[in-house]
Amino acid sequence: MKLQQGKNSFRIVGSHDDGGFITGMLGWGSNEDGGRRPFRWKVGEEAPGNFEDKPKEFFAMKVYNYAEERVQVLEITQKSLKDSLVSYCEEPDWGDPRAYDIDIIRNGEGLETSYAMVAKPHKKMSEEQRKVAIDTVVNLNALYESGDPFAEAEQPKPEPKPEPKPEPKMDQAPTLDDEDTPF
Numbered sequence: 001m002k003l004q005q006g007k008n009s010f011r012i013v014g015s016h017d018d019g020g021f022i023t024g025m026l027g028w029g030s031n032e033d034g035g036r037r038p039f040r041w042k043v044g045e046e047a048p049g050n051f052e053d054k055p056k057e058f059f060a061m062k063v064y065n066y067a068e069e070r071v072q073v074l075e076i077t078q079k080s081l082k083d084s085l086v087s088y089c090e091e092p093d094w095g096d097p098r099a100y101d102i103d104i105i106r107n108g109e110g111l112e113t114s115y116a117m118v119a120k121p122h123k124k125m126s127e128e129q130r131k132v133a134i135d136t137v138v139n140l141n142a143l144y145e146s147g148d149p150f151a152e153a154e155q156p157k158p159e160p161k162p163e164p165k166p167e168p169k170m171d172q173a174p175t176l177d178d179e180d181t182p183f
Helices: 079-090 127-135 140-145
Strands: 006-012 021-030 036-041 056-065 070-076 100-107 114-122
Touching: 021 140, 036 140, 056 079, 056 127, 056 140, 070 079, 070 127, 070 140, 079 100, 079 114
Parallel strands: none
Antiparallel strands: 006 056, 006 100, 021 036, 021 056, 056 070, 100 114
16 A cells, blocks of 8 residues: 555554564665665564665555555554554554554655554444455565565455256245245
8 A cells, every 4th residue: 555645544454363464674675677675574583685774664564445445555664653553552442453444644755754643433344345355365474575465365266156046936835844935
């Protein structure tokens, strides 16, 4: 999920327990083509190389992005946003962030970019949104190997459609033990 200018609304739909929330370190280095690419590793592990800029701690989480109406991965490296999220989680009135929506407001560009996080009142997601969140499999651990968390996760396969039941014959009255009786 790339944070756009203005308000970005989402719901965290993963947790540490289900692999939908990870933390680690992020450093930027060069790839074989000379371009920049991210390197991620778990906190406490040795960095996979030397980096020009000081590596940052990151939070990566499975979120439902309301603007896109789909599940995405949100990675946060900004200290103020990480601190705000931890504060909401530790506050008894807010608690588990899967129970409420969060807005991140982004203003400015480049070095002048500022961010603010606002938790919204507790509410349930719609059934459609919940289904999308549950059915979308994300493997956040793929980030540690510079992989795609969606490509490497086994996505659910569509369920085969059941064979249609034969229409009851109009000259046959339903009986009480008939499974097709609608009452």
